[in-house]
Amino acid sequence: MGDMDGPHDLGGAPGFGPVRFDPDDPLFSSDWERKVFGLTMATSTISLYNRDENRHARERMPVEEYRSTGYFEQWLVALETNLTELGVLDAAAVRERVAEFLDEPGREVRGKDRPELFELFRDTLEFGASLERPAAPPRFAVGSRVRAVRDAKPGHTRLPAYVRGHVGVVRRVDGAFVLPDTNAHHEGENPENTYNVGFSARDVWGKGDHEVLVDVWESYLEPAD
Amino acid sequence: MSDEAELRARVKALESLLVERGLIGADTVDQIVEVYESEIGPLLGAKVVARAWVDPGFKERLLSDATAACGELGIGGLQGEQLVAVENTDSVHNVVVCTLCSCYPWPVLGIPPNWYKSPEYRARMVAEPRRVLAEDFGLPLGEDVEIRVQDSSAEMRYFTVPQRPAGTEDWDEERLAGVVTRESMVGVAVL
Structure with a gap:
């Protein structure tokens, strides 16, 4: 997997133990x-x-x-x-x-x-406070093979590190939404289409038989073919 | 001085300064939290699932446009502006995670529980779901069951529609809703 940009980007991060599951946990502990x-x-x-x-x-x-x-x-x-x-x-x-x-x-x-x-x-x-906005027609369609970009810009992004550089398949085309990468830094809303993209665990981590579906903004993707 | 005392003082400091500035009221914080403590929670999602079990037309609408279908039951709004419902079957098991923070379908399930927000869940569920489900949630899935992990990394907010338990054929909708758990709608349990 690629380098983690921030401490929050935890998908696939090593070193974590069991999930402490308690169905009766209170919403707030204090x-x-x-x-x-x-x-x-x-x-x-x-x-x-x-x-x-x-x-x-x-x-x-x-x-x-x-x-x-x-x-x-x-x-x-x-x-x-x-x-x-x-x-x-x-x-x-x-x-x-x-x-x-x-x-x-x-x-x-x-x-x-x-x-x-x-x-x-x-x-x-x-x-609600929907961040859906009008945008240009989608660049990719259901079934398109796409590659998640390798490099993230500095600052806020919503592209998880674990899919960077990997090829996936567009499973669903969702609406266009405010781009977090610029909105977090007062650089405008720059709405983009978003996609649900399926990646094979085996491809991403070299093991596993499951599919991981990640929701991404259009500029996080490039054509894979 | 305990850490708790310091945390309490830090929170009070922010609240009191915001109240002094007139930006929020002295009543605002408690009023907002009470909504999430008393009105919004997994009981709402349970209603949606029970309706899907008894009404095939609703189920079809739910799986194709969950935002609109939940809207039929008056369910939707903040942190659920775009809802997606995914169905769990004998052959496909979906499970929901947010690896980057804690995105969760609030109007359907309420605010997320601690385990969902934990670094352990966020780190491991995407990479080794079969093992985490079996070992940490007591849900061993057969090798023939395909697992799909949904990472809620953009605007869609996901919940799963569990399979209706056997032996409930003559139950009405309200009784059915009573058996639908939060865990079954995140995909870490079956019923």
């Missing part, structure tokens, strides 16, 4: 996890940052930090990164406020309610 989830949903509802920026903020964590950090702590890091980098909050003010809450752990967050914001969230919940 109140702060619950709050991180709610804060992320609230701040994305009012579009303080876009979804791709949010993902990229997690993906920029150093690999050791990413791997030693729990899921919702990664979300918290992304919130802190985005809210301060985008100038919504001042980093020094955040540090000061953290110190205050550490000194007074019993202190609660108080302030004005904003019921209209919950109504806005309800609308987003119901109607």
Whole structure:
């Protein structure tokens, strides 16, 4: 497999043990996890940052930090990164406020309610926030043999490292969507067609009898024939 | 000072500053989370699957356009704007993963459980699904069953339609929905 671009790109990464499966795991294991989830949903509802920026903020964590950090702590890091980098909050003010809450752990967050914001969230919940956009006709069709590009550009991308350079077959042509690679960096939406592409595990990893289906944007592919 | 205390303080700091700025309300975070705790979860997906089991026309629509078919039941929206349902049979077994983060069909299954988001699941399910299903989920599949692993790496959000259990021929839709588990709709269990 190719080099991993970021700590998040885990497909096929070696060294991981058994999945700790527990059907009765709670959604949140503590109140702060619950709050991180709610804060992320609230701040994305009012579009303080876009979804791709949010993902990229997690993906920029150093690999050791990413791997030693729990899921919702990664979300918290992304919130802190985005809210301060985008100038919504001042980093020094955040540090000061953290110190205050550490000194007074019993202190609660108080302030004005904003019921209209919950109504806005309800609308987003119901109607979604689709990133589908008009684009040129698709370059590939069902059955096309395609090769995933070998090299990823620096920055955010959604092409998993494990398929890079490998040949697959287009199984389905989906709609055109905002390109994460540019949207994460404020370089525009640049919508592209997306495809569901099947790769043989044997080809990708040299073993296995299964098929891996990956969803990719058009610029991640080139004709294989 | 425990790590938990620090994490709690970091979260409170962000929330209190955002409330002070008037960007969110003091009530907003709890209201949003309560929706995911009480309204949205795998019970919704179970309704979809049960309908597919009793109504062949619905099943056909579900497998060709899951977004529209789920919409018939009032199910859809955020993080499920484009839904895809894949059918598990005696010969083909689909399983869903997101290797890059934790993409999951929220309106159908709720927010993802810890094991789905874990690095172990994300790393291993794409590369050795037969072994992970057998050893970690207690689901040994026959060599003659073809496995398809769906990596949710773009905008489609996937769930699987498990096979209807034997002996349920005279059950009604509501009773059927009661046996459909979250795991069976991700593809890490059969019923």
